[in-house]
Amino acid sequence: MLNRLLRASPYIVVQLAAMYLYQVAGRIDFPAAPGRIGPDFWPKSILVLLGLVCVYEIIKNLLIGETFTAAGLLEKLMKDSGEVEGEEKQRSYPLILVGGIVLTIIYVVTISSLGFFLATIAYLALFMAIGRYRNWTVIAISSLLGALALVFIFMKVVYVSLPLGVEPFSVVSLWLLRVMGVH
Amino acid sequence: MEALVHLGNGFLQVLQPANLLVLFIGLVLGMLVAVLPGLTLVMGVVLALPFTYSMELLPAIILLTAMYVSGTYGGAFTAILFRIPGEPIDVPLLWDGYTMARKGQPAKALGWTLFAALGGGLVTTTVMVLASAPVAKFALAFSSPEYFAIIIFGLASVVSLGGGSITNAAISLMLGLLIATVGVDSIYGAERFAFGVPFLQDGIEYLLVMVGAYGLGEVFTRMEKGFAGDGAPADTDRSINTEFPTIAEMLKLKMTFLRSSLVGIVVGIIPGAGATVASFVAYGAEGQYGKRGKDLGSGIAEGIVAPQTAATSSVGGAMIPLLTMGIPGSGATAIILGAFLLHGMQPGPQVFVTSGPFVYAVFASIFLGVIGMCIIGYFAIKPLVKVLELPEAVVSAFVVMFCFIGAFAARNNLSDLYVITAFGILGYLFEKFKFPIAPMVLGVILGPLAESSFMTMMVSHGNDWTVLMGRPISATVMVLAVIALVYPIQRQLREKTRRSGS
Structure with a gap:
């Protein structure tokens, strides 16, 4: 039944x-x-x-x-x-799934405060770690460079206005945009 | 003659360096997406959409159609060489393609795939160019009953031809149609299902549903399966060549080629049935009608040519209803329609009158795309299959990012991130409980069109819905829709009777 x-x-x-x-x-x-x-x-x-x-x-x-x-x-x-x-027949990892969903919700909730750049670095790194990837060097480099590349492509090339965050986190976003020459 | 002149001008437009570059990028991206088992063709086109926001319409459509075309081909490499189908389209290639490779002829198997993709692509593009303008002209005579009937047929075929059970597909479709009603309705200005939430009053963009359900949903589903740890499941360092079949060998397979091209084009035109169905149906047809049908599965060329030709041929077929009636029949064409709408152009019967040169430029780009993808496929298999070495967790993390940026960039609204996360979870639940996603997405896209044509029909014909059966075209299409829905149920009953008998 x-x-x-x-x-x-x-x-x-x-x-x-x-x-x-x-x-x-x-x-x-x-x-x-x-x-x-x-x-x-x-x-x-x-x-x-x-x-x-x-x-x-x-x-x-x-x-x-x-x-x-x-x-x-x-x-x-x-x-x-x-x-x-x-x-x-594949194995199932429900905890990884729950971790991934919770992390994604936290990202969505915090992106307006942390700003796209900082929130994305943290999200990418944590997502890879939750996803059972354990090469920490690759995680660190790809998260940082990935977030930088996304900011560059979308704000400088495609002109999408990504969230900058609030003080004090917005300082980092604004500094980054100045370095990239985005006005 | 006029079409040829337009096509020539289209080629000139596409051959401009900027457009050629976009075409090249689209082809490579489509192949990469097709090679990676974690990314589907539709998901790839969804992820590319945000990059088109700041583009002109032509390069935007070139990028997406190039990805669509090459996405039907790239997965063949890994299916044949490593027994890893990048896409469900490539599953039939495992049976003969991989078997031929295991028999020591991987280069020959890749050569047959190249021949099939090139031939199928060129045939379908030719048919698309020749058929689109007459179909659009014919469609100019359509009124709301015909439109409504065609949409109903499209939705019925999505339910009966797709994956999952028929009832689950129907539920998925109806949820999609309901989602499309959220917000302020266009005729009365009445608020429906918004519950006082401001962003719901604007309605739910179908882009968010697509990105969430296809993109995030797929990532969550793969996450539950634990992701493949380090990628590189196969030996990607060995020598990989392509050996093109001789003309005599090709001529021997002319019937297989013609049959599969026809299957691909017809299946492509039918809404709801994309490259995957075409690939499987062509393989089945080869088994039934091919000279060596009984030998399929033993590593023969027919088993490679049939599915690959049909898969690539389905692209041109699917573009015909999209361009001539504004009705997308598959996930990929739905996204391409989205790009058209985002750039302020509504495909439909008028498109050849108002934007003829543009449409022919799209045709030219598909012609060049087919040739380009084969050239890239010939020379760049090795670096392309190297992407298998990328860890799935890393790729998926970036996929989520592209989903978010794509959703956010459409309206610069952070609330949309909540919406796509919700649809991502819904997409995961759909996968989990075996509800197909495609009917929901097509329901969201075609819902407004279905409702407006229904309402117009009812107003124009005094609330008499039987008008659908009183006009020859709408009546024929409605009968086809009924057949599409009844056939699987009749097949189920037959199967059940057979099972209980045995």
Whole structure:
């Protein structure tokens, strides 16, 4: 039963979300014109279809316990070639994944304060380390040169205004831009 | 005749040094992306997009299309030499390409790949040049029901032809269509699913969905697999040559070549089916209809020529609906459409009227790209396969950076970084639970077009949706869409009956 519940869980989550969003769509505020469909019609239609597909999968997985499914052409071709099964046998490293996601979220949160250059050096180095790479010299050099190269390419060549950060970190960003001749 | 003049002028434009340089860079980048197993072709084109922001439209499109073309070829090197398919496209090359190499003929296997990529590329480009203008002219007569039907067909094929189960693909597609409705709608000005959050009121840019789900999502997925420690899984120091097949040998494979070119072009035109499907279908067709079909897998040339020709041929096919109707059929063409829109140009039936010379310049760049990629492939295999030595963790760290910069640079908005991180996690969850990403991305891209053509159709025809079945073109296309959806289900039922019987 637990297996069935696990298999059905993504569909249950999507189904619940679809039901909630249907409620939200019902509250869309617009000047209704007689005889014309409103802006809620399209999302509601999609949500109904989404709900129907999810109900089908929930019943199939949870109640009937059926695992057989209609596959897309590419899936079938890959399965026939044995590629799909080959991929599934790989080892899993959930802690590395969690570390990578947390690090990425921290980067996004701190980039406006630290500035692109400093935040990127730290992110690149930590990401490589979390990703089980252990050549510290390469990590140090590639993080520093990589961040420098990205700043140069995007601020000097492509003219993208990357975040400079706030004091005192912005001092480093501004100094770097002066050295690179970016005004 | 006029087309030839335009094409000639197109060649002159592309042959300007700056454009040639961009073409060269695009070809090399496409090959590198194809060689690296951690980077897919679509992801590579996504990562290149931010570099095009400050470019003129023509070099921007040249860069992306060059990557698209050469991305269908570069992975063949590592598949044949080291049994490492850089892309799913190259999986069929393992069966005969790698086997031929193991039999002591790696140079010959590479030569056949080069022949197939060059031939398939030139055929598809010729078809693209000849067919695009008439298709665009035909499409000028389309009204909202025809557009809506074509989009529905495109979305139905994405669901039925892609990876994953049909229901998961359908859920992915509908989530994409829903994401496209976030923000203020264009007809009534009503706010939908924004929940009072300012950046949601502007809508969710499909670029963010693509970069997040394809780029970050793929990195997270590979991260969970622990990344390959130090790269260099194979002996990249040995001598690597290419031996071109003789004319007599090529002539023997003319039917394989023609069949696979046709498969590639047709599959390319069908939305949702890209180079990977073309490669597998052509290999399957060769097994069924080829003279030596039964010998496939034993290291014969047909097993190399069929998938490679079809993969490269699919590029020209995919460009036809993109340029003539503004409908991208694959991830890569969706990004190319994004580049068009970012530079203020909407591809569609009018494009030959308003920007004919530009379109022919794009055609010329693809012609030159096909030739250029083969020249680079001939002379630079060794340095190209050296990128396998790069540690995956290092490459992935930079991939994330390019994703972030690409997302940020589009609107200079830090909130977009949160959006792509969210879509990165969603992309990972999709991979984890076997939901294909492509339908969601195409849903986000085609959603607004689908909704606006649907609303226009309903307004123009008094809320009568049966108009779809009352017009010959839309009715035919809708029937095709139904077939596309029903066929896999019918196949499933047949398979289930067979399984329960045995």
